[in-house]
Amino acid sequence: MSNVTLIGIDIGKHTFHLHGQDKSGKEVSRKKCSRQQMMLFLANHPTCTVVMEACAGSHYLARELKAMGHEAKLISPQFVKPFVKSNKNDFVDAQAICEAASRPSMRFVTPKSPDQQILSVSHRIRESLIRDRTKTVNQMHGFLLEFGVSLPTGLAVIKRLASILEQHDLPVRLVALLQRLHDHFSYLNEQIKLLDKELESQLADDDLGSRLLSIPCVGPITASLLAVEMGDGQQYSSSRDFAASVGLVPKQYSTGGRQGLLGISKRGNKNLRYLLVLCARVYMMRLEHQKGPLAEWVRLLSARRHSNVVACALANKLARIAWAIATRHTQYEAGPAAMNA
Template identity: 75%
Template sequence: MSELALVGIDLGKNTFHLHGQDKPGRELFHKKLSRQQMMKFFGNLPACTVGMEACAGSHFVARELMAMAMGHKAKLISPQFVRPFVKSNKNDFVDAEAICEAAARPTMRFVTPKTEVQQLLSMMHRMRESLVHDRTKVVNQMHGFLLEFGISLPKGPTMMKRLASILSEHELPIRLTVLLQRLHKHFSYLDEQIKEMDKELIGQLADDDLGSRLLSIPCVGPITASLLAAEMGDGKQYGCSRDFAASVGLVPRQHSTGGKATLLGISKRGDKNLRRLLVQCARVYMLRLKYQHGALADWVRSMLCRRHSNVVACALANKLARIAWAIAAHHTQFETGPEALAA
């Protein structure tokens, strides 16, 4: 075990498959252990590098290993980068060996383990997104039920305030009225839960230094700033601002060959919720462009003169992501410039 350099773990719910190798890549052991057995096993191992796929539970295991007295170094790898190293037939031990092969590559890209605070914020955002989805589903269902009986309403949740008057103005079956009232109660519950989560996110953002500085970016609100702080952290895991924008999927896909560069649409990799919020912030900025001043506003105006608004929205979202990385990495905040202050 003294020559042990790298251990690959194929994570599971209850059982974990381990593959250990030395620096030249020779196999030293492969084991199948439970969670308790695995932690006890690593507690007796000398300090080494541990590779895992970035999946459910991987951030917790990485934190536990790095917190051990032995001082293990945990590396998380995106599953798409492990797949090419799987040899022939696939099983758990082959996956663990492939993780070792991928982690040993000097040019491999790794995922930075999240802290507990980052994971909690990310879970809150996912739960809020699910609640918003359910609320929209309830509204659409009520629209559909009413349309079946010849009542057409405008889009959006505003008709919830008019539901009582709608039921009194039209003669609807009693059972349909009961169903609509049940849906309205469910909508009110979901709407209240979303408002409470918004208050919690805003309260946590007020205590977060990075989140408060991200709010200085124009048209970036509390929800986007909170999610940026949760997903980006201190930004040191990215070499430059473009790397962060690429991780969100806001850079063009490339299909170049023969010395001819061919750029396609945005790659849409990474967190789609964060990418959607950044694009929405960009669209809000464009809608309020006449009130904006500074170099960023001048750049957007020049882009709109020669590009479609959808293209400009994605380009501006890319620039907002880069600005957010610069604020996190250099511990600064957004400044519009002297001409904006004068205006």
Template identity: 70%
Template structure:
């Protein structure tokens, strides 16, 4: 198997299916191995290009195989799917991964470091806790509404739930259920605060995160997530590529020489896109106190476009600014608007 130049691996939880091929693309071997057997195989195999789909466990496996001297590449699963021939199985998937990686125009995913993966996991835990807290709040509102008690929307009212229960006469069992939900709400809020404090401590020691916080509207949560996902920014050719990867550029459906641009594509990490849109809305809420070219640009857009369209446009601009700060090792500089003579 000395003529093997590329190996595609279909990853699994317990079993893995490597597919090796030579420089001409001819299949040399394919086998089914366990995780331990896979690591033992690549530890003694000569250096070659190893390609995998960017899925769960792929980043750890990429770091591990790189230690053995192999050139590891990760491909988004959506780019592998068109190369699957006929019926689908694990060996066909591994062959399709090699076929996709052989394309000269293929785009690859940069493997994450351990710190990036840890920070990303912390963000996902916080996101799950926030989602659980919203569900708990909605459940309390729903139970009270069934008994004719309508509370204003928001967490502040939920924190005053004991006073609300004392004011109205409700069944004792329902009061016990609401008290249990209220305790769960306070527990979730405490856990979210602890995670946010941990993010602030990590961001205080991260120069990249501090530079990202100079962007108007960007706070601790968004800056730390951008720092973990962007890395050095070299995986993107330009700022628009990063905005497109986040899903903040228009979808295109053009034919016959006629350009047709639709809404935003909503590709990539929806959490980053959601946070950037929220940063844009926060900037727009304080627009009367903002100055500079960006503020004037937003005001001119609001004069002729809906606020939601402007928020998405501003979020795309914030994504481009973030990439420029990371790739050029600089900070955001607020520039005054140039007035015409």
């Protein structure tokens, strides 16, 4: 097994399929094993490069393999799919991972640290709670509308639902059911507030997250999610690459020498893209109070483009500034350096 230089692992919940090949790309071994058997096998295996798809459990495995002395790499599943042969099975998937990793132009995902994963879990739970809260609010609006009561939009009116119900002659059972929904809404709202406080406290101990807060109109939620998704930023060769990974660059459809640029590609983390656009809109709302080249750039762009276009362009700029802060270990400055980011 000493001639094995690259091992591709198709990750499963209980079963793992390993494909080993030598430096010429020839298949040397195939192995199906449980999690315990795989860890024991790799612990006794000579050091080599181990590649997996970036999926559930891959970041933990990458950290464990690095501790064993192996070089662990993660690949986005979308880059592995083109290398899968016609008849798909787990061993073919493992072979495709090796084929993809052998490409010199392949892009890899940086394994996350435990702290980054914890922050990511907090953000996912927060997103889920917000979706549940929105669903609960919509249910209350819909049920009341069935009985001729139309409420204004927003969360403020839901918080004073009890006083609103007293103003209308509604069935007692309906009022009781709506009160249950309101209690559930209050619980979700409180959990979201608690998570926001936890994210702020975790961000205070994170050097990169604290520096990202220096970007105008970027708050703790956006800064912590940027720190999780970007890491040290070294996996991106330029700021444009990071903005492209978030889906904030034009989608290209060019052929025959004709350049075709569409809307933004909307790739990557949807929530991070949404937060960056939201930060951009807040910046535009407070544009008269902003100074520096970035503010002048936004004013000039706003004079000739739609506000939605300006918001996406500014979100792209904020993503690039965040990458520059992460890679150069600096803070945001509202001067010429900000425009060069």
